[in-house]
Every structure is written in structure tokens, then in C-alpha cells.
Amino acid sequence: MSIRIEYASIAQCRPEHVWQVFAQIELWPRWNPAAMREVRWVSGEPWTTGARFSIEMLKPVPFTLTPEVLAIEPPGFVHLLSEGSGVSGEQSYFFRAMPDAQATELRTVQEFSGGPIELFGSFIQPGIEAGIRHLFTRVIEEAEALARAELPAPLPVELPPAE
Numbered sequence: 001m002s003i004r005i006e007y008a009s010i011a012q013c014r015p016e017h018v019w020q021v022f023a024q025i026e027l028w029p030r031w032n033p034a035a036m037r038e039v040r041w042v043s044g045e046p047w048t049t050g051a052r053f054s055i056e057m058l059k060p061v062p063f064t065l066t067p068e069v070l071a072i073e074p075p076g077f078v079h080l081l082s083e084g085s086g087v088s089g090e091q092s093y094f095f096r097a098m099p100d101a102q103a104t105e106l107r108t109v110q111e112f113s114g115g116p117i118e119l120f121g122s123f124i125q126p127g128i129e130a131g132i133r134h135l136f137t138r139v140i141e142e143a144e145a146l147a148r149a150e151l152p153a154p155l156p157v158e159l160p161p162a163e
Contacts, residue, residue, distance in 0.1 A: 002113035003125045007132050011104045011140040013147035015095040018104050019075030021142045022093070025053055031138035035059040035131050047072055055082075059127055061120070063087065087114040104143075106136050 011018055021027075023046075029036040037056040044051030049072060055065045063085035071079040075095055082089040089112040096105045110132070117124065 001118050002111055003117055003128070005110045005125065005129055005132060006108070007129065007136065008105055008107040009133075009136045009140060010098070011106060011143050012102065013104060013143045014101070015075040015097050015104045017143040017147045018095045018106060018139060020146060021139050022095070023047055023074070028055070028135065032131065032134050035127075035134070042066065044069075047074065047078070059131065061116070061124065061127075063116070065089065067091070086116050087112055089113075106140065108132060108136075 025039045025041070025046075028039045035058055037058055039053060039055050041051065041053045046053075047069060049069055051069045052066055055067065057063050057065065065082040065084040065087065067080040067082040067089075069078065070081050071077070077095070078093050080089075080091045080093075082091065089110060091108060091110040094105070094107040096107070097103075098105060110128070112124075112128070
């Protein structure tokens with residue numbers, strides 16, 4: 001048995017903004033401290049093929065995953081292979097500019113298998129889905145704030161003198 005999760009959302013900013021936020025893996029636990037304890041790079045140059053990072057999860061059950069970057073094309077795509085605590089997973093993240101070039105579709109496809117999934121898959125899947133939704137919500141919030149901060153300040157408007 002394996003579980004497959006697909007999720008998508010829209011951010012009102014460019015893919016570069018989304019990537020800039022998503023790529024800061026050390027921030028991930030800050031966004032959901034009840035579910036994630038620590039995320040850190042453990043080998044290789046960050047965000048290069050073959051690099052690995054560690055994710056200490058607290059929910060849906062405590063476990064540690066060590067994703068490896070299999071393929072990457074910033075700011076639009078990253079494909080990870082994760083293993084740890086008897087679970088294997090593949091995660092693909094896509095950050096695609098929408099036709100208006102001012103919005104980005106965030107999409108993920110994730111598949112997990114292994115002993116814990118065989119035993120607890122139906123229990124674990126809703127928690128994984130909730131974690132993905134929460135992660136995307138926080139990435140979008142910060143990416144949109146980053147985009148707004150880059151906008152030029154509006155020009156002052158001069159009103160005609162009162163008569």
C-alpha cells in the first residue's frame with residue numbers, strides 16, 4: 001500500500017518569490033512548530049542534485065525523513081526522494097507562472113510507502129495533507145509579502161488648492 005497526495009494553490013506573486021521563501025528550509029518549523037521540530041541541510045550544497053536535508057516531524061506521528069534532491073530547476077521545480085523511519089517518499093513541487101505572469105500555481109505530488117504506511121496509512125494521510133496545506137499557506141503568505149515589499153512606493157498626489 002502507498003498513499004498519493006496531490007495539492008495545488010495560487011499565490012499572487014511570481015515564482016521567484018515563492019522559491020525564495022520555499023527554499024529557506026530552516027524556516028519550515030517556524031510555520032508549524034507543533035508538527036515539525038527541525039529542518040536542516042545534512043550533506044551537499046543546498047538545492048543541488050544529490051544534496052540532502054533532514055526533517056524531524058512531530059505529526060502525524062514522530063519520525064525523521066531525509067530528502068535527497070533528485071532534480072531541480074529553480075524557481076520552478078524540485079523533485080525529492082525521502083527516506084526515514086521505515087517510510088519512503090517521492091515529492092515533486094512545481095511553481096508555475098500563471099498566464100498573467102503576476103500569479104503562481106504551487107502544486108505538489110507526493111507518494112509515500114513503507115511499513116508505517118502499510119499499518120497506519122489511512123490514519124496518517126489526513127495529517128500529511130493538512131501539513132502540506134499549512135506549508136503552502138505559509139509559503140504563499142510570505143511570498144506575497146515579499147512581492148509587495150518590492151513594489152515601488154506610490155507617487156504622492158498633489159491636490160489642487162482649495163478655492
